Structures are given as structure tokens and as C-alpha cells.
Amino acid sequence: MKTLSFRTYSSIALATFTLSFSALSSAAQTLNVYTYDSFASDWGPGPKIKENFEKLCDCEVNFVALDSSVGILSRVQLEGKSSSADVLLGLDLNLMEAAKKTGLLAEHGVDTSVVNLEGGWSDKDFVPFDHGHFAFIYNAETLENPPKSLADIVENQELKVIYQDPRTSTPGLGLLLWMKSVYGEKAASAWSTLASHTVTVTKGWSDAYGLFLKGEADLVLSYTTSPAYHIEAEGETKYQAVETTEGRYPQVEVAAMMKSAPNKVLAERFMSFILTHDFQSTIATGNWMLPVVDLDQPLPEAFAAAMKPVTSLMLPADQVAEERKAWVNEWLNATTE
């Protein structure tokens, strides 16, 4: 009798243990975050964010690293409603309309009043997570008279310029909009002036920046925060951003959650986590961009240049979405004549 009860007890105990274990493992759920590769990489902000969020949520963060922000979008479009993505992290301003149109995104419900961007933030589908401005970078040791404006860059035939193809890269698209907001109707002729001293137009940022560092051009299209990388990581101060008097075109990187998120509750928690210190403090020296909320501690000295107040030139999102194709064609025609 006794042995029997012992057996019963032990089997009950075992069953409870198994149950609780399986309950535990289902509690430790996985949050799938689709992002671009350098964000998720070891030296990017990804690992720190994963650690910080996992402390709060009793869950596991799984980054799915895709090759670019465009890659994130086309991946979920490919997967459609059956996607295993909970959160998309790394789309940018100019992809927002396209992403909304897919009908795959859910409203985030996060209070974005803490966002410290010019004009605040009111979008219901996207939460911004970092920002910066596009800028042309030059090497101060080899370029003695750097240009002072976008018009200088366009008109000075001595300057050799590399930028990215707006059909295949987000910085390239950023420049397209930058030119449009500065030149408006006259953009076509500005493009053809620029084309006469353009070294090459590359597929993506990596090719362009690589060519620039190899000394192939005086100027390359990148971000205002690029010099900060060289200062912080390499102690190199010769790379600087061209001051553009017309103002700069902003890049804001955003996150969104999926309607079909397998793990909705976690996704919502993660969306509000984005605007907290634990997330934002990893951005500057992890992703080499600026945080979107005020932090207790100031950013490293190296970011001083990137933090300077500038006029943000920004075209309305719906206009961008509507006219992008026409503007790309304008660029194509102007640069191939």
C-alpha cells in the first residue's frame, strides 16, 4: 500500500513536473523580430537589446537578420499573413507607405509623446527607434575646399561624387527626395549636372562607402553620424560631413508590429520597450544613429556634429508614395541622356 502510494505520488509529482516544465517552456515564448543584418550583428545594438528585453519579459528574442531594410519588407510581403514575424524593426520613413499598403501591419498603441523628433510623432502604425540625416561625407585630409551646400556639390565639376541607386537602396531614395525638396521642378537639370561628375551610382550603401574609403571619390552619400563611427571606433577625425545650408533630408528608422503576429502580447510590449532607455541607449554606438528620446546621459563627444540643429527637409509621405516612380524616372532620364 505504502509503495503503491509512493508510486502514485511520484508519478503525480513527475506529471506535475512535466506539466509545469512544459508550461514554463510555453511561457518562455519567442518573439520574432525581423531586422537588417548589421542591426542584429554582434557589434550592432541587437544583442544588448535582446538581453535587456529578455530580462523584462521572460521570453526569448529571436532576430531574423535580412540583408537590408527593403529586405525586411519584401520578406514579409513574400510570407504574407502566414509570416512568423512579430515585429519589423528597421523600415524607414520612405518605406512606410509601401509597408502600410500591404495591410499586414497592426496599430501599435504606444504613447509616442516622448519622441523627441522635429514635429513630434503621430503615426499609428510605426514607432520610430532612431534617426539621423543623410549627408555627404568627405576626407578632410584630401579635400581642401569642401563644398558648403547641396548646390555646391551638384555644380562643382571638380568634385567626384558617389551615391546609391534610388531604385535599390534607401539612402539613394533619400537623396532623390532631398534633391526634389531642394530643387523641385528643376530637379532634372540638377541631376544631369551632378551626373557629369558622378563617379558611379552603386547598388547599396556598402559598395558606395567601400569605394569612398578606397579613395575613389571626394564625396559619398552616407549619414551625418558616419564621422562619429570613425572617431569612436578608429580614433580617426579626417572623415567629416558636408555642411549643407539648404538643410538635410532626415532618415527616421521605424518599427511596426504585424497583424498576424503569433505573439501579439509580446509584440506590443516590445513596441513600447523601443522608446525606453534600455533600448534607446544602445542606438548611438551600436547602430551609429541618434536615439529618438532624450537620454539621461549625453552622447559621446563624437556625435557633436551629428547633433547640430539643422533644417529637416521632408516631403509628405503620401506625396512620396504617389510620385516616387515618376521621380525615379525623372532621375533615370536626366542621368542617361
Place this chain on the structure above:
Amino acid sequence: MNRLIGISSLLPAMLGVGLFVCIGVFSLMALLRYSDVAEWSSFLSQPYLWRLIRFSLWQALLSSLLSLVIAVPVASCLFHRSFWGRSFLLQLFSVSMVVPSIVAILGIVVVYGRTGWLAQISGIELPLYGLTGILLAHVFFNMPLAVRLLLQVYALIPTGQWRQAYQLGFDRWSAFRFIEWSYLRKALPGAFVLIFMLCFSSFAVVLSLGGGPKSSTLEVAIYQALRFDFDLNKASFLALLQVLICTVIALFVYKLAPVNHQDSSLLAQSRFSIRDSYGAKALDVIAFLCVLVFVLPPFIAILDPMFSTQFLQTLSSLRLWQAVLVSLKIAFPAAFISLLLGLSFCVLARYCMGRGKLDIWSTKLEQLGNLILMVPGLVIATGLFLWLRDLGLSFSSSYWIVVWVNAVMALPFVLRCMMPCFYQQERRFRHLYSSLGLQAWSRCKIEWPLVRSSVAQAFAFALLLSLGDMGVIALFGSQGMVSLPLYLFQLIGAYRLEEGACVAVVLILLCLGLYVLFSRIVGGRWHAQG
């Protein structure tokens, strides 16, 4: 009865070819399901599209002609002369085609760029960005490939002909005219089509070194439609257009091409040296100089980071070895599948050979295998994914999609490696085998020593191609699936260019190592000669 057994033993091969065709057709159909044919005519009315097609054709024509014109004397030189470093050079040649384009581009820039070696040494500044840059890069990628293909043709020349040439006191020129050329000219159209396709769909090179949208290719438009706009309609239209253009060109070239009737007397080659002359020496020196100019310097530039202090640090990173592992996990199954598919094609093609009505199928099969080159990997992968998604299988399958697409993309190279050798065995031994009633396995056992080198080389090629693949993995990458090329891009994307350069060295050394392993050890020493 005997005939029936013959056909039933072909079943696995039919299954292989059938699988290849079915999956291809289904993935294209999946893409077409999302397209709206009514809109297609409006795409055709864009003048930019036509400019793009014109430029694609023009640069592909120039690139492939240039690669072949240089490859012919280089192959002849490499065949006739043995010198120090020759086999290393040949191995380097096999690797050059799999170097990720961004790495090759930066290598070429180090050599020919504004502040490059050429400019520093000679003060000559090439107008690199534009057609020059594209041609330099395409010759860098494809001339070595052409040399390898031509050397295989050399391996088919029966020893008897060399013996005779030796006895008659031929000099190199007569040997070339009377012996080599008659073999080469039959192989050149095939090589031309292969390289033409590769250059026609070239993408990263054209965008980086082309200088601007003026020189762009159809592939860019496809990439853009698929990745940027997710416009499946436009992507499938452009992909079909690309297939159409390439098919027309391929058919045209094949129409003009003489049929290669191989001699069947070859067993193993012994060397007969052809009379040397100053003219021949001079030509060889020129051919070799071409190699020294086009292929070696960018390679040295790519391998240069090996001597930096960063290199050891890179080697000690765990991430690197994880990436190596992932790459191998993709490359080995891909190469294995590619080899199985290739064997299916070879076995069927040679069965059809010389059997009356079936005969034309032997070339048709080869062309079918090559067809895959005309469709961008991205299109195949997307189609395949959509199809599997409709079947509800997509998530677990992304790894296998990467493997499969890599496998089929390597198929044309696998076929090029194996087909000539398989045809030859068939010619030589068909009657013997059928009179002895030897089938299937027993035939395999007899033939293995004769075909092993070409099989091993095909495997090595497929392995290298999958190892260097960037396109498909980028579409389906995830945390657990960061391959070596993807890791390279992560580093470059985070400004870590130097570390990226070191990873590129690791990738290339890995390719070299695996190539030597498979072509020498599995393929046997005999092959290493040619």
C-alpha cells in the same frame, strides 16, 4: 527485353530531370499567378527598358568575346607548358568565379582605381567607371572560367594526334591550326553562351563599376521590381523577357555551332612536346601577361589583408566559424543535389546520343540545363517560396529553398564539367557494354575511374558556387543562417571594411582548400595536370 531493362535503368535519371523541370515550371507558374498580363504591354513602352536591354546585350557581347579571345592563347599556353605555380594558378582560376562581387570590385578598385596600384606605378588613370570597369570585372570573373572549359576540351584531343604532330615536327602554330582549333571551335559557342548569360544577368558589377544608370542591366530592373516594389507582375514579366532574349541568342549561337564529334580513342594522355619557336614563346608571354594583368593583381589585392594584424583577430572570432559552418551546411547538400541532377542529365543525354530520333535530345537536354542561367536566382527563389507558401510549407523550407536554388544555379557548370567526359565513355564503350550486357551499376563501377575526375571537378565547382552565393541567402537569411558571404556584408554594413576584407580572404581560402581537396583527392592526381 534487353531494351526494356535499358530504359528502366534510366528511371532514376528521368526522375532527376523531371524533378528539375517540374520544380522550375511550378515556381515560375506560382509567380505568374500573381501577374497581370494585360499590363505587360505598358512595360514594353518604356524607352528606358529598351536602352537597358541594348546595353545589357552590348556589354555581355563584349565581355564574353574578350574573355574568350584571351582565354584561347592562355589555355594553349597552359596546356603546352609546365612552369612553377601553374597548378596553383589553375586552382586560383577556379576560385575566381565565386569571389563575391563586392570583394572582386574592391579588389579591382585597389588595382585600377584612382589611387590604385596602376595609377601609383605608372601614373595612368583608367576611366574605370563605365564600360572599362565592367569589362575588367567580367574578364576577371569569366576568362579563368573560359580557360578551364577550354582545357577540358584539350583533354579530349587524342594522344595519337599529338604523337603525329610531334613526328611531323609541327610547330605550335600548325599544331594549333590543324589540331587544337578544330576542337576548340566546336566548344567555343557553348562557352560563349555560358559566359554571355552570366554577363547578361550581371548585376552588382554593372551597378558598382558601370558609373550610373546609363549602364545598367535588365537584372537591376528585376531586382528592383522584386525587392523594392514587390511587384510580382513586373518581375515575372521582366524575368520572362530575359529568358526570351537569352533563349533567342542561345538558339542562334547553337544553330551556328558545329557539332562536336569526339574521337573515342583517348584513354589517358601522355605528353608529346610540340616544337617550340620564338613566335610561340612570344605569344605565350603575351598570353601570360594578360593573366598577369587581368586576374592576378585583383586577387593579390583581395588576399592582401591576410598579412594584416586584423586577420588573426578575425580568425579568432566565433561568429566567423559559425558562418563557415552555415556556409558548408548549405554548400555540401547543394553541391550533392547539383551533382545528382547533373548525373541525371548526363545519363539521359548520352543514352539519347546516336539513337536515331532520340539523338537531338542529347543537345536539347544540355540546353535545358543551361536554361536556368537565364532566370535570376532571386526569381526562382521567390517563385519557389510562393509555391510552397500556397502549400503551407514555407517556414520550415527556407533552408531547403536556399539549398535547392543553389543546386540548380550550379547545374550548368556541373554539366559543362561532366558531359564531354560522359559522352566520350559512351562513344568508346557503348557497343562493348551492350554486347556484354553490362548495365547500370556494373557500368558505373567500370566507368568510375574514367569519369571520377570530371565528377569531382563538377562537385567542387558546385560547392564553390554555393559557398559564395549571396543572392538567395540574402532573401531568406535568419539568425541561425548567417553564411560567410552574409557575414561579410554584415561587417561592411557596420563600417567594418577591414574585418570584412579579412572574412573575404577566409572565404577565398576556404574555396581554394575545398577545390584542391575535391579536384585532387576525390578526382585523383591525374586530373590535376589539366
